[in-house]
Every structure is written in structure tokens, then in C-alpha cells.
Amino acid sequence: MNAARKKNTTELQLGNLHAQLGYHLARASVVTTDAFNACVGHPHQLRKVEYSLLMLLLANEALSPKQLAKVLSLTAPNLTMLLDRLQDRGLILRERNPNDGRSQHVRLTHAGTQLIREADQAAKGMYAHWQSRLSPAENAMLLELLAKVYQG
Amino acid sequence: MNAARKKNTTELQLGNLHAQLGYHLARASVVTTDAFNACVGHPHQLRKVEYSLLMLLLANEALSPKQLAKVLSLTAPNLTMLLDRLQDRGLILRERNPNDGRSQHVRLTHAGTQLIREADQAAKGMYAHWQSRLSPAENAMLLELLAKVYQG
DNA sequence: TATTGTTATACTCTATAACTATA
DNA sequence: TATAGTTATAGAGTATAACAATA
Numbered sequence: 001m002n003a004a005r006k007k008n009t010t011e012l013q014l015g016n017l018h019a020q021l022g023y024h025l026a027r028a029s030v031v032t033t034d035a036f037n038a039c040v041g042h043p044h045q046l047r048k049v050e051y052s053l054l055m056l057l058l059a060n061e062a063l064s065p066k067q068l069a070k071v072l073s074l075t076a077p078n079l080t081m082l083l084d085r086l087q088d089r090g091l092i093l094r095e096r097n098p099n100d101g102r103s104q105h106v107r108l109t110h111a112g113t114q115l116i117r118e119a120d121q122a123a124k125g126m127y128a129h130w131q132s133r134l135s136p137a138e139n140a141m142l143l144e145l146l147a148k149v150y151q152g
Numbered sequence: 153m154n155a156a157r158k159k160n161t162t163e164l165q166l167g168n169l170h171a172q173l174g175y176h177l178a179r180a181s182v183v184t185t186d187a188f189n190a191c192v193g194h195p196h197q198l199r200k201v202e203y204s205l206l207m208l209l210l211a212n213e214a215l216s217p218k219q220l221a222k223v224l225s226l227t228a229p230n231l232t233m234l235l236d237r238l239q240d241r242g243l244i245l246r247e248r249n250p251n252d253g254r255s256q257h258v259r260l261t262h263a264g265t266q267l268i269r270e271a272d273q274a275a276k277g278m279y280a281h282w283q284s285r286l287s288p289a290e291n292a293m294l295l296e297l298l299a300k301v302y303q304g
Numbered sequence: 305t306a307t308t309g310t311t312a313t314a315c316t317c318t319a320t321a322a323c324t325a326t327a
Numbered sequence: 328t329a330t331a332g333t334t335a336t337a338g339a340g341t342a343t344a345a346c347a348a349t350a
Contacts, residue, residue: 012219015211016272021282021291022184023204024298025177030225031302032174047316052175059167066331067164073182075319080333102326102331120168130173133300139173142301145294146176148285150183199339217309230341232310254308254349307350317340324333 021149035129044119049074050086051123054108054116057092062105064097091115173301187281196271201226202238203275206260206268209244214257216249243267 017023036048046054049072056071057063069079083106086092091112097103108116127139134142169175188200198206201224208215208223221231235258238244243264249255260268279291286294 012208012215012223013211015207016275017204017207017211019295020275020278021295021298022181022188022200022278024295024302025181025184026200026204027225028298028301029174029177029181032177036174048174048178049317052169052178055167055169056164059165059169063164064331071164073179076332077320077334078318084333097331100327100331104332123168123172126172126174130301130304133304134297138297138300141293142297143171143173143176145286145290145297146173146180148290149180149282149294150176152282152285201340218307227342228309229311229343249308252308252350256309305350308348309346310348311344311346313343313345315340315342317338319338320336322334322336325331327328327330 031130032126035126036123038129039125040119040122043122044115046115046119049082051116051119053082053086054091054112055120057106057108058113058116058120062095062107064103065106066103068106086112183282184278187278188275190281191277192271192274195274196267198267198271201234203268203271205234205238206243206264207272209258209260210265210268210272214247214259216255217258218255220258238264 014023033048036051040046040051041048044051052072053068056068065076065079065083068074068083069076072079074082083092083094087094090109093107093109095105095107097105131139166175185200188203192198192203193200196203204224205220208220217228217231217235220226220235221228224231226234235244235246239246242261245259245261247257247259249257283291
């Protein structure tokens with residue numbers, strides 16, 4: 001009983017895992033995902049990828065599914081289903097590209113604009129979840145270093 | 153045609169997304185996951201979580217499912233199925249804890265030890281995937297900052 | 305009564321192949 | 328022939344509830 005209790009409180013060793021970026025990314029993602037769901041996801045009924053998609057449309061006015069699939073790392077069929085759901089909720093609309101009948105312009109509706117603006121406001125509360133452990137300067141440095149990992 | 157082509161090569165705006173840790177974590181994870189699968193996952197038939205689990209057993213000799221579930225952020229039922237698969241492959245074994253019949257000791261088999269040592273060697277090739285964009289000092293700083301996000 | 309682990313099950317996420325339409 | 332997007336479908340990942348065994 002005492003032995004088992006002691007074992008549970010013992011810090012476990014990470015071995016070479018402590019030097020691996022992917023491991024730390026996964027651990028950090030658990031924290032950010034929980035913070036997102038608490039501040040944005042549950043209150044506004046948006047999953048992370050839906051929030052990102054609507055934020056991109058807010059910043060760019062109109063994007064093609066092709067562009068969205070690339071930046072969100074989604075396959076075309078999965079993006080189609082995602083857009084279907086957002087369209088059914090009246091948050092986005094799909095227009096045919098007048099210059100190229102194969103492609104589309106995806107835009108926010110008025111309701112979609114309103115929702116993503118509210119969600120964006122709520123998202124500002126997320127930083128509170130880890131600001132006690134990370135200073136503003138450290139946070140800024142972290143974002144820069146992460147961008148270096150995937151930009152190329 | 154020309155207009156569409158131009159649009160595709162235009163950098164899209166991130167808006168407030170550029171200030172959000174979760175977004176950059178997700179983008180960086182795509183890179184590290186691809187690197188993992190290329191260097192470790194496909195060659196050794198291990199998913200990320202399986203690799204992490206075996207690495208933890210290599211560093212700690214024996215851990216309970218409870219401990220593994222916590223550090224890997226898995227629910228108990230999902231960990232059970234994961235351990236079942238690794239046990240069926242002869243990579244781990246489950247022993248009853250002699251001090252507490254409710255809990256188990258999960259250990260690497262000889263084959264499991266051999267496999268995870270090979271996989272760990274292969275994992276050293278992962279850093280090559282982003283080292284051109286991140287110096288060793290930047291990489292070390294990144295790992296430290298990420299640990300701060302989830303440690304508390 | 306609480307804890308560890310399992311079983312059963314459902315829901316979401318992701319990936320591939322085959323298709324339509326436009327260029 | 329190539330590209331944008333869709334449909335259908337299968338597999339992997341993840342969550343909850345109900346259960347058995349032990350403390």
C-alpha cells in the first residue's frame with residue numbers, strides 16, 4: 001500500500017524522449033487543446049480545425065478549398081465534409097470562381113463572421129492557462145521557434 | 153487561369169492565428185509526425201504513442217498501466233487495447249504487482265528491448281528534417297519552452 | 305467504498321479510391 | 328490530360344458506461 005503509493009508519486013524517467021521535439025509537442029498540445037476547448041470549443045461549439053478555418057476566412061475574406069486544405073493539412077475529401085457542416089450551420093458559403101469553374105470561393109456569412117469574432121475574443125482567455133509558467137517574452141520566443149520548424 | 157495561379161501562390165494572412173500557440177503547435181506537429189513516420193514509424197511499424205510507451209519502459213524498467221495512461225494522456229480502455237497489441241507482438245509483458253493485486257507491472261520483453269533500441273537509433277535521424285531551419289541552441293531552447301507549457 | 309484494469313460500444317478523425325466537372 | 332472538388336468507405340483514434348477483481 002505504502003510502496004504502491006510511493007511508486008505513483010515517483011517521477012518517471014523520460015530517457016531519450018526528453019530530447020525529442022515530437023514528444024514535447026504532444027505534451028504541450030494536450031494543454032493547449034484543453035485550454036481551447038474550455039475557452040472556445042465548448043462555449044462556441046467549434047473544434048480546433050473549424051476555429052482555424054473560420055479565422056483564416058476572417059483574415060482573408062475568401063479562400064479556395066484547395067488553399068484551406070493545404071494550410072490546415074487536410075485531405076480534400078475531409079475538407080469537403082468539414083465545409084459541408086459549416087455550411088449547414090450557416091457559417092460559410094461556397095461560390096463558384098468566375099475565372100475558373102473548377103474552383104470555389106469560400107466566404108464567411110454574416111453569422112459566421114459574428115461567431116468567429118466572438119470566438120476570437122474568447123480565445124484571448126487561453127493564454128491565462130499557461131501564462132503563470134511562461135512570460136510574454138518566452139511565449140513570443142516559443143511562437144517564433146515553432147514557426148521555424150514548419151516554415152521552409 | 154493566370155489570376156487563379158497568382159492567387160494560389162499568394163501568401164495567405166493568418167490574422168490573430170499568428171499569435172496563438174495551439175495553431176503553431178499543430179503546424180509544427182505535422183512536420184515532426186512526418187519525420188517520425190519516415191525515420192521510425194514505417195521502418196519499425198510503430199506509431200508515435202507506441203514508440204513513446206516503449207521508450208518509457210526502456211527508461212523505467214517497469215511501469216503500471218495507470219502511470220503510462222497518465223503520462224501518455226490515454227484513457228484506461230484505450231491503453232488496455234494498446235498494451236494488448238504490443239503484447240500480441242511479443243514486445244511487452246504484464247505481470248501482477250505482488251504488493252497490490254489490482255495493479256500490474258508492464259515490462260519490455262527481450263524482443264521489445266531490441267526493437268525500441270533500434271527505433272531509438274533511427275529516431276536520431278529525425279532532427280535532420282528541421283535542423284536546417286533550427287540551430288542546436290534554438291532546438292534546445294524550444295524543448296525547454298515547450299516543457300514549461302505543460303509542466304506545472 | 306475506492307482503485308486498477310477490462311470489455312463493449314459509439315463517435316470522431318483521417319486516408320484512399322473512384323467519380324464529376326471544368327480547363 | 329490535368330486540376331478542383333465530391334462521394335463512398337474503411338481504418339485508426341478517442342471517449343463513456345458498465346463490469347470484475349482487489350484493497
